[in-house]
Amino acid sequence: MRILELTAFDELITGCASSAVHLEMRDMYTPSDPSYRAFIGGPPYDRTQRERGWHALLAPAVARGVKVRRARIVSEPVTDYIRWEYSVTESMNLTAGEKVRWLPRRQASDLCLPGNDFWLFDDRLVRFHHFAGDGEHIEDELTDDPAAVKLCATAFEAVWERAVDHADYRIR
Numbered sequence: 001m002r003i004l005e006l007t008a009f010d011e012l013i014t015g016c017a018s019s020a021v022h023l024e025m026r027d028m029y030t031p032s033d034p035s036y037r038a039f040i041g042g043p044p045y046d047r048t049q050r051e052r053g054w055h056a057l058l059a060p061a062v063a064r065g066v067k068v069r070r071a072r073i074v075s076e077p078v079t080d081y082i083r084w085e086y087s088v089t090e091s092m093n094l095t096a097g098e099k100v101r102w103l104p105r106r107q108a109s110d111l112c113l114p115g116n117d118f119w120l121f122d123d124r125l126v127r128f129h130h131f132a133g134d135g136e137h138i139e140d141e142l143t144d145d146p147a148a149v150k151l152c153a154t155a156f157e158a159v160w161e162r163a164v165d166h167a168d169y170r171i172r
Contacts (some may be wrong), residue, residue, distance in 0.1 A: 001143055001145045001147070001148055002143055002144065002145045003124075003141050003142065003143055004142045004143060004144060005142070006060055006127075006140060006141070006142050007125075007142055009032070009059055009119075009127070009140075010100055011122075012091065012121050012125065012169065013057055013058065013061050013066075013118070014057075014061070014120045014129065015064050015121075016058070016061055016121050016122055017064075017095070017122050018065070018066060018067065018122050018123075019067045019068075019069075019070045019120075019121070019122055019123065020061065020066060020068045020069075020119060020120070020121050020122075021067060021068075021070070021071070021116075021119070021120045021156045021160075022068075022069070022071070022118070022119045022120075022126060022155075023051055023070075023071050023073070023113075023114075023118055023120075023155065023156050023159060024050070024071070024072045024073065024117050025072075025073045025113065025116075025117055025167065026108065026117065026135060027074060027075050027078070027082055027104065027128045028079055028134070028135035029080045029081060029082065029131065029135045029137070030135055030136055030137055031079045031081070031134060031135050031136065033104040035047050035050065035084075035088070036081060036084050037085075039080070039082055039084040039087070040084070043049075047091070047092070049089065050092075051092050051095070051096075052094060054093075054096050055095060055096045057096075058096040058097050058098065059096065059097065061097075062096070062097035067099070068097060069098065069099045069100075069156075069160060070093060070094075070098050070099070070101075071100075071101050071102075071103060071156060071159045071160050071163050072085070072100070072101070072102050072103070073103045073104075073105055073108050073113075073159060074102060074103070074104060074105060074106055075104075075105045076104050076105070076171075076172045077172050078171045078172065080145075081135070082171065083171055086102075086169075086171050087160075089166055090166075093166075094165065099164055099165075100165075100166040101159075101160060101163030101164060101166065101169070102164050102169040103159050103162055103163035103164070107167075108159065108162070111155065111158050111159065111162075112151070112154070112155060112158075113155045113159075114128070114148070114151055114152055114155055116128045116129055116130060116131075117129040117131075118152050120152045120153060120156060120165070123149060123153050124140070124144060124149060125142060125143070125144050125149075126143050126145075126148050126152050127140055127141070127142050128140060128141045128142075128151055
């Protein structure tokens with residue numbers, strides 16, 4: 001697979017013309033996140049700036065007609081981290097203009113999925129995310145490899161088709 005020089009995420013969203021899709025397949029991400037830490041009983045954390053930043057990044061793309069979709073494959077019963085993600089989806093993601101769906105992992109068993117979470121931009125660039133076993137982010141990779149693009153596009157659409165809209169999904 002051909003790896004490109006990593007482009008800043010903001011630039012990828014800003015340069016996006018039609019679609020940006022994100023597939024999340026882990027049950028734990030970044031356990032050191034201060035917002036998550038607050039959710040599980042740690043020190044209080046004000047999410048206002050984080051949400052404003054995300055909304056400011058996505059709003060121009062959505063206004064230009066870019067469709068931003070996020071699908072999450074989750075184990076059930078869900079982890080505390082997924083419970084937290086679910087609780088902030090309305091204010092963080094939906095308010096920014098994203099569409100979000102959830103797929104219980106048991107319903108994904110017969111799907112061909114890439115080995116890592118990713119963003120796919122305009123069906124031409126894939127940004128893979130690499131995480132440590134504990135969920136801490138390690139690094140990202142960017143590729144325009146046709147096979148990787150096709151795999152990610154096909155996987156995302158298969159998950160999206162089966163997944164439940166955030167408004168209808170209930171965590172267990």
